[in-house]
Amino acid sequence: MLTKVKTATLSGVRGYPVTVETDLHRGMPGFNIVGLADTTIREATQRIKPAIMNCGFRFPNERVTVNLVPAAKPKEGSHFDLPIALGIMMLGEEVLEMENTAFLGEVSLDGRVNPVRGALPLAMSLRSAGIKNIVLPAGNAEEAAILEDVNILPVNHLKEAVDHVSGERRLQIYKRKNNSAGGAIACPDFAQVIGQESVKRAIVIGAAGNHGMLMMGSPGCGKTMMARCIPGILPELTYEEKLEITGIYSVAGLLSDEHPIVQQRPFRSPHHTITQTGLIGGGAKPRPGELSLAHRGVIFLDELGEFDARVIDAMRQPVEEGLIRINRNLEEVIFPSRVMVVIAANPCKCGNLWDERKLCTCTPKQIESHRRKLMGPFADRIDMHIRVNPVDKDRLNELKSGGKWESTDSMRRKVVAARRMQEERYSGLRYSCNGELDEEGIKRYCSLDEESHSMMVSAYERLNLSMRGYNKILKIARTIADLDRKERIEQFHVAEALMFRIDSDMQ
Amino acid sequence: MKETDRIQMVRLGETGYPSRLAEIKNPPKQLYYIGNLRMLEKPCAAVIGSRTTTTYGRNTAIAIARCLAEHGVTVVSGMAMGIDSCAHNGALAGGGNTAAVLGCGVDVCYPPENSGLKRELETKGLVISEYSPGTRPERYNFPTRNRIISGLCHITIVVQARNRSGSLITAELAAEQGREVLAVPGNIDSQYNLGNNKLIREGATPLISIDDVLEPFGLRRITGEMAREKLSDREYEIFRLLQEHGEMGIDEVCYHIGKEPGYVNPILSVMEMKGFIFSALGKIFLANV
Numbered sequence: 001m002l003t004k005v006k007t008a009t010l011s012g013v014r015g016y017p018v019t020v021e022t023d024l025h026r027g028m029p030g031f032n033i034v035g036l037a038d039t040t041i042r043e044a045t046q047r048i049k050p051a052i053m054n055c056g057f058r059f060p061n062e063r064v065t066v067n068l069v070p071a072a073k074p075k076e077g078s079h080f081d082l083p084i085a086l087g088i089m090m091l092g093e094e095v096l097e098m099e100n101t102a103f104l105g106e107v108s109l110d111g112r113v114n115p116v117r118g119a120l121p122l123a124m125s126l127r128s129a130g131i132k133n134i135v136l137p138a139g140n141a142e143e144a145a146i147l148e149d150v151n152i153l154p155v156n157h158l159k160e161a162v163d164h165v166s167g168e169r170r171l172q173i174y175k176r177k178n179n180s181a182g183g184a185i186a187c188p189d190f191a192q193v194i195g196q197e198s199v200k201r202a203i204v205i206g207a208a209g210n211h212g213m214l215m216m217g218s219p220g221c222g223k224t225m226m227a228r229c230i231p232g233i234l235p236e237l238t239y240e241e242k243l244e245i246t247g248i249y250s251v252a253g254l255l256s257d258e259h260p261i262v263q264q265r266p267f268r269s270p271h272h273t274i275t276q277t278g279l280i281g282g283g284a285k286p287r288p289g290e291l292s293l294a295h296r297g298v299i300f301l302d303e304l305g306e307f308d309a310r311v312i313d314a315m316r317q318p319v320e321e322g323l324i325r326i327n328r329n330l331e332e333v334i335f336p337s338r339v340m341v342v343i344a345a346n347p348c349k350c351g352n353l354w355d356e357r358k359l360c361t362c363t364p365k366q367i368e369s370h371r372r373k374l375m376g377p378f379a380d381r382i383d384m385h386i387r388v389n390p391v392d393k394d395r396l397n398e399l400k401s402g403g404k405w406e407s408t409d410s411m412r413r414k415v416v417a418a419r420r421m422q423e424e425r426y427s428g429l430r431y432s433c434n435g436e437l438d439e440e441g442i443k444r445y446c447s448l449d450e451e452s453h454s455m456m457v458s459a460y461e462r463l464n465l466s467m468r469g470y471n472k473i474l475k476i477a478r479t480i481a482d483l484d485r486k487e488r489i490e491q492f493h494v495a496e497a498l499m500f501r502i503d504s505d506m507q
Numbered sequence: 508m509k510e511t512d513r514i515q516m517v518r519l520g521e522t523g524y525p526s527r528l529a530e531i532k533n534p535p536k537q538l539y540y541i542g543n544l545r546m547l548e549k550p551c552a553a554v555i556g557s558r559t560t561t562t563y564g565r566n567t568a569i570a571i572a573r574c575l576a577e578h579g580v581t582v583v584s585g586m587a588m589g590i591d592s593c594a595h596n597g598a599l600a601g602g603g604n605t606a607a608v609l610g611c612g613v614d615v616c617y618p619p620e621n622s623g624l625k626r627e628l629e630t631k632g633l634v635i636s637e638y639s640p641g642t643r644p645e646r647y648n649f650p651t652r653n654r655i656i657s658g659l660c661h662i663t664i665v666v667q668a669r670n671r672s673g674s675l676i677t678a679e680l681a682a683e684q685g686r687e688v689l690a691v692p693g694n695i696d697s698q699y700n701l702g703n704n705k706l707i708r709e710g711a712t713p714l715i716s717i718d719d720v721l722e723p724f725g726l727r728r729i730t731g732e733m734a735r736e737k738l739s740d741r742e743y744e745i746f747r748l749l750q751e752h753g754e755m756g757i758d759e760v761c762y763h764i765g766k767e768p769g770y771v772n773p774i775l776s777v778m779e780m781k782g783f784i785f786s787a788l789g790k791i792f793l794a795n796v
Contacts, residue, residue, distance in 0.1 A: 198757035201768035356561055356697040364588065364620075389756045389790065455780070462780050480769075495773030498780075499757075 003090045006102035007083040008122040009075040012333035013251045015125030019069040022087035027063035035068030038076040048085045055111040079116040081107035096167045101133040102126045111158035115139030121247040141174045142260035187232045191407035195391040202386045208418035209434035209479030212341035217388030219351040223344035227300045231265040232408040235416045266297030272306035286326045292335040304345045312378045383472045384500040418482040434479045446474040452494045473497045531658040535637035539613045542633035546604040551581045555674040556590025556666040564667030569597035576603020578726045590666045606633035610652040611644035657681035662723045664689045668702025749793045
C-alpha cells in the first residue's frame, strides 16, 4: 500500500516542492522517515503517532516507511507533520483525488495544526509547480493568501484535514481580510526635519540612484532621524517585491498576526554589537541576516566606527552583488540583499570635532585612528559621503516664522521619476539603477561631453580623486541628470556630484 | 655629514648674533643653530598659538605666515603641533624665510611627528636653540624658550590660543620687551579662541584682515581683483557672501541667496576646483587667495 502527498521544503528563502511517499508493509511494527530529513522531521514520528491516536484514529500496527522525494535534497521543518500524518491515515482508505493539493503544517499531540515558518515561500514554490490548492495552518492563511492564483485552505485540526481528504467535509477557501495597505508601519516624514535642505537633496540623489550614503556629523544633528525617513521616499513596493520580502520575513519568523504581509520598504537598524552571522545570515540551518531582512529597503548602520571591522568587511560583497551565498555541506543557500546602505558616523570619537562650541577631547592619535577605522575598504565603496551640520539656533528661529520644509511626498515624486528613467534605460539589462552600475555600465551609460570631461580631469588632479572615486562621481552624476530628466550628463551634474566625494583630508 | 658638523654656535657679543635678541633683558649666552642665521636680521614676526586648534585657526596661521613670507618677513615660531607647524608650513609655501626656536637641543626633534618639517626647516630655513645639542625637551625649557621667540621679532602674532596656552606667555614677554603684540580675533562661541580674544581685551592689536600683518613693517599687499576676474557672476555672488560671513554651511549659503542645494552644489564644486574655496568640517571656507 502506498500513498503520495504533496508538500514543500525550504532552502534559504526559497521553497522546493517535495512529495511525501508513505508505504505500509508487513513486518516488525515501526515508523521510519528517509530522504535526508532533519531532526525536526525525524521527531515527527514521535509527534504523529499520538496525534493520530488522540484524534480517534488507528495507527497501523505494521511497518511504516515514509520517503521524502527528491531523496537527495536536505529537508527541514516541522511543517512535514501534516503531510506525513495524512499520508499514513490515507493508507488503504477511500480518498479523493489530491493531485492538485499540497499540505503543510505542524501537528500537536492533540491533533491541532500550528502555524509554521516560511509558509509563503513554500506556497510560492508549490504555486509555480502547478498546485492549485494549498492546505495550511489557519495562522498562516493571511500571509499565504497574498498569492492571488491559488486557493488557500486554512486548517485548524488534523480531523478537518482528514474530512477534507475523504470528501466528507471540504475546507473553505480563505478570503483575505484586508487588501488595502493596512498594517503599514509609517516611517517619519521629512517635513519634520528642520533645515538640512542640502542633506535632504543628497538623500534624494542617493535614493533615486540607490547609492550608498555615509553621513558624517556631530551627535544630535539629525542623522538618525533623516535615515529613518528614507524608506518613505523610495518607490512603493510592487506586488512581486512584496511577495519576495514577505517570504524572507516569513522564513525569519518575523510576521505577526497584525502584520502578516510586509507592505513597506524595510528599514533595518542593527545594533553595533551585531555578529557577522546576524548581519549576513547563516547558522547551521541558514537563516536570513539583517542584510536580507533589509532587502529592497534600507539598512542603517548607526555609528559605523563602533561596529566590528570584520563584520563590516563581510558586508562588502553581499552589498555589491545583491545576494549572499552560504555554503552548507550539501547545498548552497542564496539570500537576496539588494539594499540601500545608509551609514552614520561621528567625525571623531567624542563627536565634537566639527562643533567649535564644544571642546573636542580627542588626542590627534585618537582622531587619526577613528578616521582610519571609518575610512576602511567598506566606506571607500560607499558612493556618497555627506557632511551633516547641526542646525544653527538662529536659523531655527528664522525658519520657524515662515518655515516650510520639503516633505516626504515631494521628495518621493522626484525619486520615482528618476527611477522610471533608469528602468527604461536598463530594461532587459542586469542593472536596475545607477548605483548598481559596474565599470562596463559606467562606460556605456555615463559618457561625458567635452566640457564635463575636462571638469572631471581637473577634479581628478585638483581634488585628489582616486580611480574608484572617479567612477563613483560618474554614477552620481548619472543620477543627478536623471533627476533633472536629462538623458545626457551635463557639466553641472558632474559638478554637483563632486560635492559628495570622499573628503580627502577628512579633518 | 655627521649630525654635529651641521650644528653651529654663536656667542652673545660675537658677530652674527641676532641683534634684536641682544637688546632684551636676559639674552641667551649662546645660540646653537642649523641653517641660515642671517634671516633673523631681516624683519621678523612671531606667529604662534595653541597645539589644539580649529580649521579656522590653522588656515589663518597659514595665510598669515604665507603673506609675511611672500613679502620678505621672516616667520619665527616654535615648531609645536597646531598653529606653530602651520606657521612654518605657510612660510615655506610662500617661499620665504622661517625659523623654529626649540626648547630642546637642535639635534632633537620634538614633537617627533614634525621630523619631516624639521628636516625641511634645516635645509630651507633655520632651527635654533639656546640649549646644547642633546638636551631633552623638558617642560621647564619651553617658557624660557618663549622669550627668544618674542625677542627675535619686531611683532608677535597670536593666531589662536586656548585659555591657558603657552603662547600667552610669549605675548606677555613680547610686551615686556617692548615689542608689538597682535592677535587674531576669534569666534566668540569657540573654546579655542578664548586666549587670543582675551589678549585683544588686554590691549593687543586685533588683526582685521590678513593684510594687517604687513602694516607694522610698512608693507602693502600686492593684489588684484582675482576673484572678480576668474569667477562667473553666480560664483562671485557666493564668493562675496563668504567674504562677508566667513565660513558657512551649504544650507546657510542656500538660505542667503534663496536658491536650492541643487543650484548651489555645482557652483561650490567649480569654485573649489578653481581654488577659491575649500570644504572642511562640513562647511565651506574661503581659500587664501
